Amino acid sequence: MSCEFRDRIVTAEQMRAIEGRLFEAGMPVAALMEKVAGRIAAWVVGQFPLQRYPRIAVVAGPGHNGGDALVIARELAAQSYQVQVCSPADRLKPLTADHLRFIGYLGIPVVKAVETLDPWDVLIDGLFGFGLERSVEGAMADAVAAINAANRPVVSIDLPSGLHTDTGEALGIAVQATHTLCLGMWKRAFCQEESLAYLGQPHLIGFDIPPQAIEAGLENVPSVWRATLATIREKLPLPRQPNTHKYRVGHLLLVAGSRPYAGAALLAALGARASGVGMLTLAVPESLRLMVVAQIPEALVVGCPETTEGAIAHLPDTLDLSRYSAIACGPGLSRHAGKVVKAVLQSQTPLLLDADGLNGLADLGTIETLKQRQSPTVLTPHRGEFKRLFPEQLENSGDGGAAVQQAAAQSGAVVLLKGACTAIAHPNGTLWYIPESTPALARGGSGDVLTGLIGGLLAQAMASDADDSFNSALDAALVGAWWHGQGARAAARDRTELGVDGTQLAQYLNPVLAQVLA
Numbered sequence: 202m203s204c205e206f207r208d209r210i211v212t213a214e215q216m217r218a219i220e221g222r223l224f225e226a227g228m229p230v231a232a233l234m235e236k237v238a239g240r241i242a243a244w245v246v247g248q249f250p251l252q253r254y255p256r257i258a259v260v261a262g263p264g265h266n267g268g269d270a271l272v273i274a275r276e277l278a279a280q281s282y283q284v285q286v287c288s289p290a291d292r293l294k295p296l297t298a299d300h301l302r303f304i305g306y307l308g309i310p311v312v313k314a315v316e317t318l319d320p321w322d323v324l325i326d327g328l329f330g331f332g333l334e335r336s337v338e339g340a341m342a343d344a345v346a347a348i349n350a351a352n353r354p355v356v357s358i359d360l361p362s363g364l365h366t367d368t369g370e371a372l373g374i375a376v377q378a379t380h381t382l383c384l385g386m387w388k389r390a391f392c393q394e395e396s397l398a399y400l401g402q403p404h405l406i407g408f409d410i411p412p413q414a415i416e417a418g419l420e421n422v423p424s425v426w427r428a429t430l431a432t433i434r435e436k437l438p439l440p441r442q443p444n445t446h447k448y449r450v451g452h453l454l455l456v457a458g459s460r461p462y463a464g465a466a467l468l469a470a471l472g473a474r475a476s477g478v479g480m481l482t483l484a485v486p487e488s489l490r491l492m493v494v495a496q497i498p499e500a501l502v503v504g505c506p507e508t509t510e511g512a513i514a515h516l517p518d519t520l521d522l523s524r525y526s527a528i529a530c531g532p533g534l535s536r537h538a539g540k541v542v543k544a545v546l547q548s549q550t551p552l553l554l555d556a557d558g559l560n561g562l563a564d565l566g567t568i569e570t571l572k573q574r575q576s577p578t579v580l581t582p583h584r585g586e587f588k589r590l591f592p593e594q595l596e597n598s599g600d601g602g603a604a605v606q607q608a609a610a611q612s613g614a615v616v617l618l619k620g621a622c623t624a625i626a627h628p629n630g631t632l633w634y635i636p637e638s639t640p641a642l643a644r645g646g647s648g649d650v651l652t653g654l655i656g657g658l659l660a661q662a663m664a665s666d667a668d669d670s671f672n673s674a675l676d677a678a679l680v681g682a683w684w685h686g687q688g689a690r691a692a693a694r695d696r697t698e699l700g701v702d703g704t705q706l707a708q709y710l711n712p713v714l715a716q717v718l719a
């Protein structure tokens with residue numbers, strides 16, 4: 202995989218293993234602390250210039266996160282900031298205690314409680330980093346509460362103090378940062394929904410970890426990644442071969458819609474349109490056929506026999522499912538189209554199931570049989586649909602990513618859990634997070650656009666001669682989810698978070714891609 206280590210995500214245990222390699226190889230802990238803290242201090246000076254933010258408060262905890270904070274305090278004082286330190290802990294690790302002693306020697310004021318600090322312009326939070334193990338209580342909890350109550354810019358070192366490094370949940374109470382400077386490698390908490398209210402703007406501060414330490418520290422663990430433009434760029438179906446033609450860039454069959462949910466079929470079609478797929482066929486209830494033809498003129502539209510509720514009763518016998526590069530099935534089908542879901546599952550065509558496609562799958566109760574399909578299946582549930590399909594996984598862990606990994610391993614499908622931090626897993630355990638999204642997407646219709654977009658990308662990927670169709674399916678899901686998020690963010694910037702309906706979202710997809718690739 203050509204992704205960069207800087208996009209890799211680690212747990213606290215893995216970070217400790219990597220760090221351990223460095224220390225074993227001779228890197229002194231104190232030297233690493235100097236290096237990291239020097240880089241953070243430089244970042245703070247750039248972000249909060251002395252003229253505008255002269256007063257800096259530094260809150261230092263008992264461990265090495267506190268040590269980092271004290272080195273930063275020393276460096277900022279040397280650059281003429283008015284620095285004051287709060288050290289609420291009673292017992293400090295030796296290195297941290299040394300730094301605190303030196304802070305005293307320099308004449309930098311030190312207090313025990315945040316409430317007794319003089320007013321400040323920016324606060325540096327170094328109470329706890331990735332070493333936090335238990336709930337924050339007593340003087341430490343008071344310090345966090347006072348930091349949050351002050352409502353001033355807060356820069357958290359490594360993690361907002363109080364957050365669990367892996368699950369991102371607040372252990373009792375946690376600092377609400379405006380900026381979090383994650384050190385060395387992205388920690389899992391940066392991709393958990395629970396932590397979004399605490400992180401503020403996340404930044405990675407590298408400290409030149411040698412690749413051999415990362416490889417050794419992460420040996421035999423499934424890789425977990427953060428999707429960035431650099432990796433997505435490699436996975437996009439661009440540029441096209443100059444001599445390609447429409448049948449070489451995929452034919453998607455989109456099975457969608459019912460009389461009550463006709464719009465879902467249209468929104469999914471708009472997503473597919475934006476994907477650039479070579480050919481699009483829509484299978485819809487017969488009564489919707491002419492409406493769909495009028496709205497999506499480039500599509501072939503197949504009218505299907507329908508139930509009394511206006512759902513597709515079954516697919517026409519003349520529809521040969523093996524002709525398509527991929528099938529996307531589900532948006533707006535309603536709960537009366539179970540036969541359709543069964544039919545697409547029985548085909549050997551690469552398949553994406555969403556919405557009522559997933560409900561149909563849950564009703565069939567045959568998750569394990571997905572493993573018998575000879576081509577990839579992609580499942581794109583939101584949390585509710587995920588819980589129906591995989592009832593144990595989310596209960597066992599508050600970590601959405603871990604649940605998705607288990608779901609993918611259990612089903613043999615690529616599983617994408619939609620949310621503020623969309624997570625996508627390959628059955629082999631590889632996990633991707635989409636770190637950038639927007640609450641503008643919390644709206645009916647957004648998911649239908651995503652289904653069409655990923656469906657179209659899946660069809661294009663399957664039409665090309667990929668070596669590993671499961672990897673290509675994962676890439677289609679990844680690219681689609683990232684692109685969808687970027688489209689929504691661009692739309693929200695122009696139209697506010699209230700102005701991003703499905704039709705608008707689809708219209709932003711192609712311009713935003715051109716913009717970010719430029």
Ligand SMILES: NC(=O)C1=CN([C@@H]2O[C@H](COP(=O)(O)OP(=O)(O)OC[C@H]3O[C@@H](n4cnc5c(N)ncnc54)[C@H](O)[C@@H]3O)[C@@H](O)[C@H]2O)[C@H](O)CC1
Binds near residue numbers: 262268328
């Ligand atoms: N990533 C790296 O390689 C580097 C990390 N650095 C910084 O060090 C911290 C991690 O340091 P560590 O000492 O392991 O953890 P903490 O600072 O979070 O402190 C742990 C300390 O606190 C005690 N403790 C744990 N939970 C509680 C609690 N709820 N209440 C009270 N006390 C608690 C625990 O017993 C320990 O004594 C990392 O985040 C970076 O900021 C290096 O400086 C550079 C390299």
Ligand SMILES: [K+]
Binds near residue numbers: 329359362
């Ligand atoms: K911290």
